[in-house]
Amino acid sequence: MKKIIIKIVVGVLLVGVLLGGYLINKIFTSNTKFEQEEVYVYIPTGSNYEAVKKIIAPYVENLDKVDWVASKRGYTENVKSGKFLLKKGMSSFSIVRSLRLPVPVKLAFNNQESVDKLFERIASQVEPSVAELKAVFENEVFLKEHQLTKETLLTYFIPNTYEFYWDVSAEDLAKKFEKEYQRFWSNGRAEKAKGLNMTPAEVYTLASIVHKETAQAAERPRVAGVYLNRLKANMPLQADPTVIYAVKRESGDWNQQIKVVTFNDLKVNSPYNTYRIKGLPPGPIFMPDVSAIDAVLNPEKHNYLYFCASVEKFGYHEFAASYEEHLVIAKKYSEWVSKQGYKR
Known part of the structure; x- marks a missing residue:
């Protein structure tokens, strides 16, 4: 009798071991087939489990194993949409668990x-x-x-x-x-805009011009000051970036490269051409950096009304308070442009 009991116990244990090994293989062993350390899968809103299987199929070694785990863990009826992370060597259990945990973008x-x-x-x-x-x-x-x-x-x-x-x-x-x-x-910016007698949209629009005029963040408050002085004096802004924008907008070719604004460009009939209109254009010509927005809200106080690209300190500009002084600076720039082979 004891021998029979021992055999039964041993048999049960053996079955348990075999079943445990089967389950471990089905649930906890690696079940991915991609070489990179991690991949992201995207499950659209409204997807069902069949759609999920098609999405993850390129990354899973054995879909049947995932199927088994997904059904046991109730995932097949509770699919989540979103972006999900799969890591190399993940088990079926880990894959299903990850498909419940969308990652932020x-x-x-x-x-x-x-x-x-x-x-x-x-x-x-x-x-x-x-x-x-x-x-x-x-x-x-x-x-x-x-x-x-x-x-x-x-x-x-x-x-x-x-x-x-x-x-x-x-x-x-x-x-x-x-x-x-x-x-x-x-954050205090709306009040500063009011102090300039401008709306946030107008500040943003002017900032887009300032940003395009100079890549040097340290120079932007000075450039902003020039344009604000011009607006106060009821002078046209005469900003080359608005002309470039106007040319592209009128032609519909946003990919064209315009290195130098020509006299023909200045004639383009557009509300964005600030050589032809006074005041600000109808809207921004670009999404400016925060530094450009803050430059308009915190402009340098000066009496400059003109500026021109410097031929001695590339990337920066030379500023002038009078038109006569500006002509001298502009002549230097024009001569430099001619030497580069550009036609105006």
């Missing part, structure tokens, strides 16, 4: 040439498409609520790094950008 943007370019950048980093973004941000109700126009819409977006989940909706993106906009302008 660092959405960063700055220096965008236009709203369309901005939407393309956003859509490349989160789930909403360009069309979905346009439907939210360019509709008349949204523009009216935020006192924007299609020309000033870019001013709504403050360059920064934002954190979202990949499957964030376009509506929730708008809420986040609204909070950042309010935070940015409530």
